[in-house]
Amino acid sequence: MPDIHFHPGGLALEVRGLRVSLGSTQVLRGVDFHVPRGQVVALIGPNGCGKTTLLRCLLGLQKPESGEVRVFGRHITSEVLRRVGYVPQRLTLDRSFILSVREFLCLKLRETRHWFWQSRRQTDGLLQSALPDFELAPLLDRPVAALSGGQLQRVLIAYSLLGNPELLLLDEPTAGVDTPGENSFYELITQIHQRHRLTVVLVSHDLSMVYRHAARVYALNGVICCEGTPEEVMNADSLRQAYGIHVTPYHHEHGPGHHHVLPQRPQP
């Protein structure tokens, strides 16, 4: 276990010996890792490797059998969660629930909590001054349930940032987003990271995003089977451990730093 003192800013996230069983299946079998403050990291793994369960533990939604999770050195309480921004993959919102983007964002700010009685000018002013660089104005009147994947992603990130989080957890952030949307999403994450000095944890099964956007990668498959810089983790051996199949990273031609990883089925 690396020494905490190597990270002068301290740790944003510490997970030790985390074990969780769902029914008779042990989903997490002793997960250990830590995330230094101020980094963009990726937690990757194939479907069913325990990503969602781990994320639920990080948010205090799932109690582990053993082990512990510390956020900024403290156990998870509602106080600590106030410093965490969570961006879910999708909302449980019914399509017919006509909540506008403005009303949704107002739920986050203390000053706009009584949006029902406040004028549009009042709430828009408060939202605008809280998020000056977000171009939200064209979306404010749209119903949340009618947004495209990319727009919803942007609105959900804006919602988390309104709480001034120090740690941002994103669940499968590029699922349901097309390629141009994906690019603008990563630009947004880079921008946010630079401006707010946040710790960002991207939880995803999408290996190709790791090269370009994460400083550190953790590969999960019941346990953290490898971790390190993207280059270290992407060597085929350690990835095979995580994905249980042959994986070949290859570098192809549309732009510097753009890599793709092709999982291949084992040959009989």
Add this chain to the structure above:
Amino acid sequence: MFSEPYMQRAFLAAILLGPLCGLLGVFVTARRMAFFSDTVAHSSLAGVALGLALGFRDPTWVMVGVSLMVALLILWLRERTDLLSDTIMALLMSTFMAAGLIGYSLLRGFRGELDRYLFGDIFSIGPEEVVLAFILAMIVFGLLFVWLSPLTLLTVHPDLAHVAGLPVRKLNLVFVVLLTLVVAMSIRLLGIILVTSLVVIPPATARNLARNLRQESILSLAAGLLGGVGGLILSFQFNLPGGPTIVVTSSALFAISLVGRRWRQRPPQPTRSWI
């Protein structure tokens, strides 16, 4: 029309419970809990039979108690078993309704009471029930406005509500208890069979016309009020049964809102494959 005390009481009940169900219905339908309300209503029949068997002249309290018990039983079974909510509710609804009907068959001479609870009898509402409806309306309106933001967030995503520090389980429980009390209270208006329409039709009407949650809440409240009071006036004028006339009036408002929807620009909606 208003000179008769029974008419005054019927109007007061409609003015209180119509808008209350309309506003509560916005969240009930958004959280897909219409069937929950139906289950609680139908199961209350067992409560009425039990109340009469125990010798109560007015079995309302026993009915409310049994409804609450069924609501909590749904929550408990949902947490303790792997069964789908639909299955749990259908199971409890048929069991308690059947128990109620067996109870009635054993009790002689309560046929009128059975009809009154099955189909509602808004004109027989007593002064105590109006007072009860008033107290309940004040509590529920008060809580809905204080908890509008938490309840909205809970509807959007329970995990987001948890991360925001809201007590998700407690909020759910309070919502379920309030819904059960309002439904049980409204059974005297529309009867067990039709009561769910009070929490379903006004929000549906509002959704056709609203562009955001604020408009939807206000319009649903107004549709509940108009359907209740309008239906009562029509039932008095044309000597029709109160409950069913309220439902048909609410449905007529819904039909009008469908026409209004055609002139409203809406963002393109994804098509549903099963149509």
